Structures are given as structure tokens and as C-alpha cells.
Amino acid sequence: FLANYAPETKAQKAERRQRQAESGEQAASKPLQVKFGLNHVTKLVEDKKAKLVVIAHNVDPIELVIWLPALCRKMQVSYCIIKGKERLGAVVHQKTATCLALTEVREADKPELARLIEAIQTSAVDDKTRNSWGDGIMS
Numbered sequence: 224f225l226a227n228y229a230p231e232t233k234a235q236k237a238e239r240r241q242r243q244a245e246s247g248e249q250a251a252s253k254p255l256q257v258k259f260g261l262n263h264v265t266k267l268v269e270d271k272k273a274k275l276v277v278i279a280h281n282v283d284p285i286e287l288v289i290w291l292p293a294l295c296r297k298m299q300v301s302y303c304i305i306k307g308k309e310r311l312g313a314v315v316h317q318k319t320a321t322c323l324a325l326t327e328v329r330e331a332d333k334p335e336l337a338r339l340i341e342a343i344q345t346s347a348v349d350d351k352t353r354n355s356w357g358d359g360i361m362s
Contacts, residue, residue, distance in 0.1 A: 224339060225277070225314045227332065228325065230256045232316055257323050259315045261287060264324040265294070273300050273324040275340060279308035282321045291322065301340045 231239065231254070243249075258267060267273040268291075276295050282288045295302040305311070311320040328336050 224332075224335060225257055225323065225325070228255055228257045228328070229314050230254075230316065255327050255329060257315060257325060259311070259317070259320045259323045261291075261321050264322045265291070267324045267326060268294055268298050268300050271298055271300065272326050274328070274336065275325045275343075276300055276302040277311060277323045278302060278304045279311050279319075279321050280304050280306055281308055288321055301343050303343045 258264060258273075264273065264276060268276060276291065278288055278291055292302055292304070308319040308321055311323055312318050314320070314323065325336070
């Protein structure tokens with residue numbers, strides 16, 4: 224699903240800009256693409272612009288992203304943790320990427336995104352389960 228929203232490569236961007244310069248047309252609306260980079264994704268989550276955040280499991284040091292799920296829960300943004308920062312990097316034409324964020328999708332892909340988010344949320348542990356351990360009994 225994320226491969227459909229991969230950012231354009233440098234060669235594709237140069238070709239697109241060359242075509243725009245030759246035809247004299249103005250730049251179209253901003254492209255729908257995956258956003259990446261820890262600072263950028265953090266800003267998108269804080270602004271509640273991110274619809275889905277994908278976090279790599281093998282970030283080193285882990286302290287770089289350990290707080291990101293808590294921020295996503297606080298801002299009510301769906302998130303998932305997947306294997307391999309290399310797999311995330313392949314989506315955005317980089318060697319590795321710690322996290323990705325989807326902000327907008329095409330109308331045709333909205334039902335698929337909704338199904339994906341629903342599957343992620345049902346497989347995740349809800350907050351009531353997370354906070355209920357210990358039974359609250361004091362002896």
C-alpha cells in the first residue's frame with residue numbers, strides 16, 4: 224500500500240520539472256506521498272495531520288522512537304510497528320528510515336486505508352487492558 228505513495232526519485236523529479244518548464248505549465252497541487260524522517264513525522268503527529276504512522280522495530284538507539292507510540296496514542300493517530308528499517312527505507316528510496324507517515328490518500332484508496340487502520344487498531348492492545356493490570360487490590 225505504501226509503495227503507491229512513494230516519493231519520486233531524483234530522476235523522476237528532474238524529468239517532471241523539465242516537462243513543466245518546456246510546456247510552461249504551473250506546478251500542480253502537492254503530490255500525495257509518504258512523509259519520512261523522525262522530526263517531520265513528529266511534527267505531523269503533533270499537528271494531527273498524520274493518518275497512519277509506521278515505525279521500524281530495529282532503530283538503534285531505540286530511544287529515538289520509543290516515545291512515538293505514546294505520542295500517537297495521545298494524539299489519536301493510528302500507528303504500527305513493522306520489521307526492518309531497511310523495508311521502510313526501500314519505500315522512500317533511502318537506505319533506511321526510522322518511521323513513515325501517511326497524511327492523505329487518493330479517494331480510491333480511502334476504503335483500503337480505513338481497513339488497514341481498523342486491522343491495526345483491533346490487533347493493538349487497548350488502553351483499558353494496558354492500565355488494568357494489578358487488579359487494584361492492596362493487601
